[in-house]
Structure formats: structure tokens, C-alpha cells
Amino acid sequence: MDAMKVAVFSTKSYDREFLSRANVSWGHDLTFFEARLKESTASLAAGFGAVCVFVNDVLDAPVIKKLAALGVRMVSLRCAGFNNVDLCQAYHSGLRVGRVPAYSPHGVAEHAVALMMALNRRLVRASNRVREGNFSLEGLEGFEIFGKTIGVLGTGKIGECFARILLGFGARVIAFDPYENPGLKAAGVEYLPLPEVIAKSDIISLHLPLTPDTRHLIDARAIEQMKKGVMLINTSRGALVDTSAVIEGLKSGRIGALALDVYEEEGDLFFQDLSNSAIQDDVFARLLTFPNVLITGHQAFFTDTALLNIAETALGNIAAFEKGSLDPKNEVSCDHIDKQRNCGRPCGRPAGSSRS
Secondary structure (H helix, E strand, O other), X not given: OXXXXXXXXXXXXXXXXXXXXXXXXXXXXXXXXXXXXXXXXXXXXXXXXXEEEOOOOOEOHHHHHHXXXXXXXXXXXXXXXXXXXXXXXXXXXXXXXXXXXXXXXXXXXXXXXXXXXXXXXXXHHHHHHHHOOOOOOOOOOOOOOOOOEEEEEOXXXXXXXXXXXXXXXXXXXXXXXXXXXXXXXXXXXXXXXXXXXXXXXXXXXXXXXXXXXXXXXXXXXXXXXXXXXXXXXXXXXXXXXXXXXXXXXXXXXXXXXXXXXOOOOHHHOOOOOOOOOOOOOHHHHHHOOOOOEEEOOOOOOOOHHHHXXXXXXXXXXXXXXXXXXXXXXXEXXXXXEOOOOOEOOOOOOOOOOOOO
């Protein structure tokens, strides 16, 4: 069998390094493109049997149709989330879609904790002061995590890791998830309805997938229900948070601190060097003006373990597809497919849900 020709989009040096290392086991014919996959770049996939894409690549209905017309038969995601893929259109166009459901939940959870601690203890400001010879402690006061109430929204693999770390801090951990985790309950996590978790938490950390139901879950109404001075952390999907509402919450003091590794309009910002350019996104620029906001550029997943796991699983999914045995745990498909493998839903927006 000839090697599968794979067009790999949105690649950086580290993608090429880890994918090339993992490909020793699979022998695919990889071609790397720095460009994001979108309608204007989809023609690059001509002659390829599969595309390998990342979180900010666009696979809406027009792109899916174009890929299918070019002969692409499989989409391999280098991520767990798939809200950027129109799954119903993929089904109708005959494209199979695979993802990496769990690459390093510990890495993402640890980054969320790092953001929490850095923000709480003012570590960025403190470090900058010391570099300037300023050893004053004014304005650097934090609080102890021990005894605080931590709200975890979403207790899939990443949320579970985060919750267990916070239990180790001696915090009270409360959680919301439609699917309760028996292991976490046995460890001392208390599941409550979403409004109660939002209202009772000193710190809220988001670990939910982005679906139509969770989009802007944190909006003006939710923020109004929060404790005054709450810390909000999002390392999951940017659009879980209504950024404009969060800015108002920061201005009013309802939100006392904000840590983000994701942003709902990050596609035009993250994973590129814009240090010599003016940021055109006025909402994001406004966030940067607050001293109690800490932002990293979708970095939580970025560990050596995660990069290798992502590469191995993404390329393994392509190999499995070639053999006709794509792992059901890794494949994602339209929610509207019935038992006879028929989809009765008109296409036009991404469909499907996942737990991170």
C-alpha cells in the first residue's frame, strides 16, 4: 500500500519536529504548511488523502465540501475539541474525522494551577519589580488557597486532574458536570447545580467543551451571580466566556482576577508573533490594560509529553483509517446520525459534543 499523503496545516517548528518523530512508526507522506486551513487555503490539499489540522483551522461546510471535491477522505485533528468542524457536512461529504481525546490532561490542569497561583501571588508584577531593584511588597498581597472554595465546571479528564490538585492544596472543591465522576466524589468533591457552583466559589475554573449549550456560559447574568472579587480561570475554549461581559465584570470589581489561556477570537492572534504589529482586536487590547488579568497564548497543552502524544495519536488515526479500523473512541461524527447511519439534519454549523 502506498503511503498516505497528508497535508498538515497550521504547523510550527515544534509540530514538524514531533510529527516527523512520530511518523517513523507510520511512514505517512507528510507535507507541512504554515498556513491555517480555511476556504482560501483549502486548495493546498489537492492530491492529498488526509488533512491534519489544529484548533484554529476552519472546517466549516464550504471548506469540507472543497476538501471532498479535492479527494480528501479523512480529517485528523491534533486536538481534543472539534467545535471547528461541521460534522454533519463531513458525514454527507464522506469524510471521516478523528481527534486526540486525551493527550496530556495533567499538563493543561497544571497550567491552570500555574495561572491561578501566578495571578493570586502577583508573580509577574513581583518579578518585574525585583528586576528593577524595587523590593517593595505594596500591592502584592495574595491569599491562601487552603480552605477556599474552588468551583470546577467540567470534570472530564482535565477537570478531574485540576480538582485533585486543588484537593491537595486543602481547598473545598465543588463541581458541575452532567456526568458526575464517582472517583472525584469519593475523593471529596461535591457536585452541585451550576448556579450554586457559580455563586459559592472563590475561584472558578472552566474545563468544558464548546457546544451550542456552553457557548457564553459565563455571561453577564452568570457574572452577576458570582461572589464579589471571584477569580475566573479559562484554559478550555475561549467562547465559553463572553469577553465583553467579563470586561464589565472586571470594571465593576465583581471579577477580582482573570486568567485566560484561550480567547474567543484567538484565531487572528495566537500562535504567531505580532510583537511588531498593533493589535487590531480592541476587546483583547482592553483586557491587557487590567493589572489583575493574566493571559497566555493557548499554551496550556504545550509540553513535550503532550506534543508527542498528539503527534502519535493524530498520525495513528490516519493509519487506522487506511486500514478501515478507526478507533471509535477517537472518531467524532454528527450527533444526528441514527442507527442506520443516516443523518437527517440539514448542515450549516458544527454539531456534536465532547468532554475534555
